Amino acid sequence: MVFVIKIGGNVLDDPAALQQFLQDFALINGPKILVHGGGKIATRLGDQLGIESKYVDGRRITDDATIDLVTMVYGGLVNKQLVAQLQSLGCNAIGITGADGNLLPAVKRPVKTIDYGWVGDVKAATLPVDRWQLLLDNGLVPVLAPLTHDGAGHMLNTNADTMAATIAIALSAQYPVRLIYCFEKKGILEQVEDESSVIRFINPDLYAQLKAEQKLFAGILPKLDNAFDAIGKGVQQVLIGHAADLVQNTGTETTGTLISA
Numbered sequence: 720m721v722f723v724i725k726i727g728g729n730v731l732d733d734p735a736a737l738q739q740f741l742q743d744f745a746l747i748n749g750p751k752i753l754v755h756g757g758g759k760i761a762t763r764l765g766d767q768l769g770i771e772s773k774y775v776d777g778r779r780i781t782d783d784a785t786i787d788l789v790t791m792v793y794g795g796l797v798n799k800q801l802v803a804q805l806q807s808l809g810c811n812a813i814g815i816t817g818a819d820g821n822l823l824p825a826v827k828r829p830v831k832t833i834d835y836g837w838v839g840d841v842k843a844a845t846l847p848v849d850r851w852q853l854l855l856d857n858g859l860v861p862v863l864a865p866l867t868h869d870g871a872g873h874m875l876n877t878n879a880d881t882m883a884a885t886i887a888i889a890l891s892a893q894y895p896v897r898l899i900y901c902f903e904k905k906g907i908l909e910q911v912e913d914e915s916s917v918i919r920f921i922n923p924d925l926y927a928q929l930k931a932e933q934k935l936f937a938g939i940l941p942k943l944d945n946a947f948d949a950i951g952k953g954v955q956q957v958l959i960g961h962a963a964d965l966v967q968n969t970g971t972e973t974t975g976t977l978i979s980a
């Protein structure tokens with residue numbers, strides 16, 4: 720089993736929660752990949768530099784100044800701090816973006832009604848699975864920043880949830896894969912303020928119902944879209960759960976919200 724694990728911005732921004740998560744991640748046996756976000760940190764550093772953050776449908780509008788900002792923040796600061804922390808825990812992390820080794824080819828999102836700027840779209844079919852296998856077979860643990868490139872010399876800002884789903888889909892042709900989205904809540908919650916209201920299993924019908932009841936909003940919507948896309952394209956299991964529950968969620972008795980084929 721390969722674990723593709725995504726860690727989101729709220730946990731990255733909480734040093735104690737992050738330290739616990741990385742300790743747990745380091746202990747997972749077998750091949751694993753960590754995909755990280757960092758939107759919240761980029762927004763804060765952008766504010767300090769006078770670069771305003773604008774989002775449409777959960778995707779950051781990425782102009783010239785913003786692509787430089789996120790390349791520095793995601794590809795530099797966040798990625799390398801994660802690698803250093805994992806190395807200190809005995810985990811042989813190798814920090815990369817989708818541009819490195821052309822591991823995650825992308826195209827610049829075409830302008831339709833909205834111009835997202837330097838934002839990348841990725842497709843599982845273009846992923847060089849054999850090159851990922853080279854890393855995994857040699858015991859390296861890829862730590863992937865949410866950046867790709869356009870093949871014409873530009874970096875592209877790319878949603879971390881979508882990158883994790885895309886990698887999981889591509890690898891699922893070769894391995895059983897569990898995709899785990901770790902964030903700061905116990906799972907998809909029936910009532911967002913009530914951590915005891917975890918919905919243990921979700922399918923497209925329940926998703927549509929919860930959406931109609933307006934029980935889901937903001938970042939959880941694209942996360943679920945990515946999760947269902949992954950299941951529809953061959954990933955065996957997707958788990959959405961708390962970063963602090965990672966150990967349990969890599970076992971057989973999971974907690975959090977499970978979506979399975």
Ligand SMILES: Nc1ncnc2c1ncn2[C@@H]1O[C@H](COP(=O)(O)OP(=O)(O)O)[C@@H](O)[C@H]1O
Pocket residue numbers: 726727728729730756880901902903904906907908909910911934935936937938939940942
């Ligand atoms: N029903 C729900 N259950 C859990 N989270 C929800 C729900 N509805 C909305 N959310 C929001 O979705 C957010 C998670 O999405 P996002 O901020 O994009 O996470 P991350 O940055 O970790 O990927 C939660 O912090 C929460 O505020």
Ligand SMILES: CC(=O)N[C@@H](CCC(=O)OP(=O)(O)O)C(=O)O
Pocket residue numbers: 726727728729755756757758759761777778779789838839865876877878879880
């Ligand atoms: C295109 C796009 O929106 N990219 C995201 C990439 C970071 C990310 O996904 O971070 P979280 O998972 O922490 O939200 C952004 O810049 O916010």
